[in-house]
Amino acid sequence: MTFRVFVDGQEGTTGLRIFDYLQTRDDIEVLRIASDRRKERDERARLINQADVVFLCLPDEASREAASLVDNPDTCLIDASTAFRTDPDWTYGLPEMTPGQRERIRESKRIANVGCHASAFIMLVRPLIDAGLLPPDYPFSAFSLTGYSGGGKKMIAEFEAATDGSLDAPRPYALTLVHKHLPEMRIHGGLERSPVFTPIVGHFLKGLSVNIPLQRSHLPEGTTVESITRAWQAHYDDASFVNVMAAQDSEALDNGFFDVTACNGTNRVDLCVFGNDERLALVSRMDNLGKGAAGAAVQNMNIHLGLEETTGLSR
Numbered sequence: 001m002t003f004r005v006f007v008d009g010q011e012g013t014t015g016l017r018i019f020d021y022l023q024t025r026d027d028i029e030v031l032r033i034a035s036d037r038r039k040e041r042d043e044r045a046r047l048i049n050q051a052d053v054v055f056l057c058l059p060d061e062a063s064r065e066a067a068s069l070v071d072n073p074d075t076c077l078i079d080a081s082t083a084f085r086t087d088p089d090w091t092y093g094l095p096e097m098t099p100g101q102r103e104r105i106r107e108s109k110r111i112a113n114v115g116c117h118a119s120a121f122i123m124l125v126r127p128l129i130d131a132g133l134l135p136p137d138y139p140f141s142a143f144s145l146t147g148y149s150g151g152g153k154k155m156i157a158e159f160e161a162a163t164d165g166s167l168d169a170p171r172p173y174a175l176t177l178v179h180k181h182l183p184e185m186r187i188h189g190g191l192e193r194s195p196v197f198t199p200i201v202g203h204f205l206k207g208l209s210v211n212i213p214l215q216r217s218h219l220p221e222g223t224t225v226e227s228i229t230r231a232w233q234a235h236y237d238d239a240s241f242v243n244v245m246a247a248q249d250s251e252a253l254d255n256g257f258f259d260v261t262a263c264n265g266t267n268r269v270d271l272c273v274f275g276n277d278e279r280l281a282l283v284s285r286m287d288n289l290g291k292g293a294a295g296a297a298v299q300n301m302n303i304h305l306g307l308e309e310t311t312g313l314s315r
């Protein structure tokens with residue numbers, strides 16, 4: 001059986017990457033829009049309503065408009081933007097989040113794909129909160145190191161044009177401390193209040209790592225490196241794309257350094273906890289264009305269509 005798929009925003013960073021994943025598949029027919037008509041409402045509506053699955057790889061406002069154009073009840077939308085991630089009528093596209101989430105994605109016609117920083121954060125904390133190892137009212141903070149492709153076409157062009165070295169050093173941003181991923185981090189992470197979250201963009205194309213520092217004195221007695229690792233291993237036991245690493249493993253560190261690009265080109269997420277009796281750090285890494293965006297979107301499509309979840313994706 002062949003499924004018809006349309007990528008609205010096919011010439012953007014996420015859309016192009018999704019297109020790469022799909023073009024080699026013989027179970028998917030990609031509906032293309034003529035480049036010079038790609039922002040025409042009527043032409044987009046025509047293709048949206050012909051498709052089994054539509055990926056919206058657009059700014060929030062254009063995603064909302066696209067969602068309003070659907071009149072085919074069988075069309076499933078997978079939206080890459082921030083527009084619907086905490087909307088109760090949409091299903092959050094993180095299949096590994098909780099038992100039952102995969103099934104909800106399978107049944108839903110409205111799937112909100114994850115934010116890159118948010119999914120890297122939620123995959124660290126949610127299973128630990130659910131297991132009672134982290135209190136939901138813990139005063140969480142986190143930073144994230146990300147490649148510049150996370151900022152889409154505009155940021156990629158800025159970084160690639162800056163040949164004078166002006167963008168060579170890492171650049172913290174969102175310093176108003178109201179990054180757009182906070183609502184999904186809080187709601188889907190299971191937190192009582194939003195974390196203090198600071199992303200930092202570096203002079204590399206892709207790769208992302210979230211780091212959550214924890215004070216052991218503010219945690220339940222049994223929360224240790226070992227119990228956290230065990231809880232992740234139990235929770236992600238059947239998750240094809242999650243790799244729980246032991247801190248002492250050579251794969252976690254490269255001569256004492258953590259490589260934030262080690263998952264690039266894959267749909268894998270690595271999770272690790274570092275620390276001692278006094279302090280812990282929960283650390284994840286992924287390709288922001290892979291498990292953080294386009295790879296996650298294709299994984300959600302596979303699940304929704306009842307296909308093998310890993311089809312076309314690498315680990």
Ligand SMILES: NC(=O)C1=CN([C@@H]2O[C@H](COP(=O)(O)OP(=O)(O)OC[C@H]3O[C@@H](n4cnc5c(N)ncnc54)[C@H](OP(=O)(O)O)[C@@H]3O)[C@@H](O)[C@H]2O)C=CC1
Nearest residue numbers: 009011012013014039057058062080081149150152153293
């Ligand atoms: N980059 C990343 O790592 C991630 C991005 N996302 C989200 O995915 C979405 C897409 O991001 P990204 O690919 O980075 O963005 P880009 O800016 O690279 O691409 C967006 C695309 O949408 C097109 N577009 C804009 N308005 C319209 C419209 N009204 N109708 C049709 N097409 C339109 C743009 O056209 P034009 O070609 O003319 O510019 C562009 O091709 C965003 O909501 C972003 O927040 C999510 C996770 C990660």
Ligand SMILES: CC(=O)N[C@@H](CCC(=O)OP(=O)(O)O)C(=O)O
Nearest residue numbers: 080081082115116117150151201
């Ligand atoms: C480097 C950079 O700017 N990254 C983007 C995140 C991209 C992403 O995952 O998120 P959305 O889908 O929510 O856009 C940012 O921090 O806003």
